[in-house]
Amino acid sequence: MSTEPVSAAPPPAEPEALPSAPTRRTFIAATTAVGGVAVAGGVIGGSVLVGSEDAAAAVAPVSRVSLTVNGTRRTVTVDNRTSLLDLLREHLDLSGAKKGCNAGACGACTVLVDGRRVNSCLTLAVRLEGAEVTTIEGLADGDRLHPLQQAFIDEDAFQCGYCTPGQIMSGVGCIKEGHADTPEEIREWMSGNICRCGCYVKIVRAVEQTAGK
Amino acid sequence: MSPQPQAAVGAPLSRVDGRLKVTGKALYAAEHDVDGVLHAVLVDASIGRGRITSLDTGAAEKHPGVLRVIHHRNAPKLPYLDNPGSNNPEGRRLRVFQDDKVLFHGQPVAVVVATTLEAAQHGASLVKVGYDAQKPSTDLAEAQPDEPTKYARGDAEAGLRKAAVRLDLDYRMARNHQNPMEPHATIARWNGDRLTVWDKTQWVVGTQTELSTVFDLPMKSVRVISPFVGGGFGSGLRCWPHTVVAALAARELKRPVKLVLSRRQMYFGTGFRPSYDYRVRLGSDRRGRLAAMVHEMDAETSSYEKFEEAIMLAGQMFYSTPNVSQEYRKVPLDVNTPIWMRGPGFASASFAIESAMDELANRLGVDPIELRLRNEPPEDESNGLPWSTRRLRECYSVGAREFGWDRRNPEPRSTRDGDWLVGLGMAAAVYDPGRFPAQARVRLDADGTAVAEAATIDMGPGTYTSQTQVAADALGLTMRNVTFRLGDSLYPPTPPHGGSMTMTVVGSAVLDGCNKVRGRAIQLAVEDEESPLYGIKAEDVVVRNGRLHVQDDPARGETYQRLLTRNKLTHLEAVGAYAGAPEPARHSYFSYGAVFTEVGVDATLGLVRVRRMLGVYDVGRIVSPKLADSQALGGMVGGIGQALLEHTVTDHRDGRIVNASLADYLVPVNADIRDLKAIYLEGEDPDADPLGVKGIGEVVQVGVAAAVANAVHNATGRRIRELPITAEALI
Structure with missing residues (x-):
């Protein structure tokens, strides 16, 4: 290449x-x-x-x-x-x-x-x-993290971190699409991103908070 | 703990490596930038047992970019020395490309090395392998078990005969795969006779010893690097054949080689939680006091290694039972060797035992919690030792209160919410955390910053963060001024990152190292005439924010920086150690929990939804509450997968795993998970270790599957004794 x-x-x-x-x-x-x-x-x-x-x-x-x-x-x-x-x-x-x-x-x-x-x-x-x-x-603006990146840290929405970039990019898309109005909706529209460490509760929280801003 | 003020330990801090992970800058095994790296892709056997009769590599070798195809006919003989003390089970480990035998479907039979990933992948598809195929034996129910491992106390058969109430129950559990999100990967590079690998592993020392014995190299000639691990759940507890293949290919090609398993290859290139057939026979009196329990356990293993796990212990120590007998039979099959998966042994045994207790409670009309309380043992009946801490009663009472257990209708199939039958269930959890020797090096620099390092791993629980918390408090520094390094075999050795022991053993070693360094600094100060602390008793000095001062007179003191600089010291350094579990043992030491759940079962469709779940845990001191909370919720999610979704399916005709993908092997997704909550009982276990911690990561998955099954019974009146619990079983 x-x-x-x-x-x-x-x-x-x-x-x-x-x-x-x-x-x-x-x-x-x-x-x-x-x-x-x-x-x-x-x-x-x-x-x-x-x-x-x-x-x-x-x-x-x-x-x-x-x-x-x-x-x-x-x-x-x-x-x-x-x-x-x-x-x-x-x-x-x-x-x-x-x-x-x-x-x-x-x-x-x-x-x-x-x-x-x-x-x-x-x-x-x-x-x-x-x-x-x-x-x-x-995604970040220089040293300033995107609000969803910061929310992932604040909510501890990850453990091993391997699915995290995909979760965050998907979360940005989910919010932009207007699919982040309720936890139920977020759960549904974020279900294409598997987190084997099982951080879903906190991923939903991070997306919900960011969407609400 | 040390006499130091506690500021970081116990505080709900965010991960110190969080920024790296949310910006994509944390580097996992396959992501290290190694100059001139080639790509390797494995060709795996398409038969379940037999011999390779022909190998046509011509088309692959002609494919643009392909440099070499290595297989048993052209691979060098490898020494494969014994590797005692490793996690390799008893037997003869798989030796890659050393002969024409195929022991299981998916076994590596060749590797294609190319200049690009695309060429290597395509090349691998062009290798034509001919086989003399035999029908493999892959069915646990059909195959012949080995001689059992046995345990007995009292006379269980006589106890059963005399018991007023008897149950004879057969539970089955599907094979589960760890499926960490990061596929296993290795980059191998030789420099003369020295080998460096960047590897996905839960034990850099284990990969180091395996490579040193396979290639007959001195330990110091092998370096293993693994700073970030994208989940493990046990899959990284031993060094798998592909890591050897990567090193072999790099040596043959005289270039660094990267080998990443495909998701499909993860299903036979690494291990799995074995399937079980677990029969429980129990006898009790009319009040539910257990008189006897008989456990018969059949578990799959490979034809070449006898995999074992702690499946027997729960049946020996958890409930007060005068008469116990157990037989644990390993059934050799034409499959690859299993490996421990989250809550190993206990997560399987607890499904059988905790379901059986629920069945007994139903039979007797006794509340499941009350039944468990009636069988609480005052001591460990398997060895007569007193418990260190066993606060199960508190787990039950706190859990019952917080969950609203009193709202449970004991009559099955009595609560409805629209189409959904609603049920509540609970189960107890226990795990036996490991306690093996570990070391850590601690260096305090004259600028008032410190580095601690150990060859441990952080696969997600937060080792970087929690060890930094321990070190910060013990040195009297802020979190910002302490760096914890891990994931390199050049650092002091530690046991595997698993078995719920990292906080205990690495944490204790870090604590010891920091205590030594702080002690030396204090000693230096109190003997230094120019120090304001001169002449003070060492034990009266504490360190806070990098400043040593008299405990009762904070004004009197000086900083590490001043002290070291004045004494012309660039740094102070010490190696801390944890010696392992005390011998002989004085206490019986376990992590405990109680899991409560509410499920809904669609009355027509049989779908099961976990509506809410609460775990209450007795695991000693919590060093890092924010991260511990995530770990517990994650264990619940893993347990929900085990209960309702996860099932590796083998086609017994040819030994092929038919659902070797994340589209077909179902794991919980976001929509499957709703309301999860964890409570850690406050306190510590002073007998456990210097930190007073007991270990979290395993116990949080134990008991979940049984709690779900028990709730399903409460919802529907249907007792499902097979995991996963599927809609088909409930229609």
């Missing part, structure tokens, strides 16, 4: 030899190519691959995407298979969004995309051209 500036993008390489029957992956790769994105090769993970055993790595379906992350415009060359979550965690050094299940079942990866809460593990990075992404790292 390379982040801008990409001064010397290698020339497009030979496409992968396609097997006779299309596999799910080649289907995705082909579809992506139809979508008009650039396919580059030779550079993966930001490191130029060397050595004979790495020769096979010369081709991987990649695309360039420009998106805004926490207010900063980033243009990245991503493997087409990369989720937004893996883009954040493995390539942009933003490990605040957590991988709990990688299947959209736990909510630990919740971030805001264009103001709406999404499971970043189920969101392919390549489809985010022009998107605005806000992660837990972009």
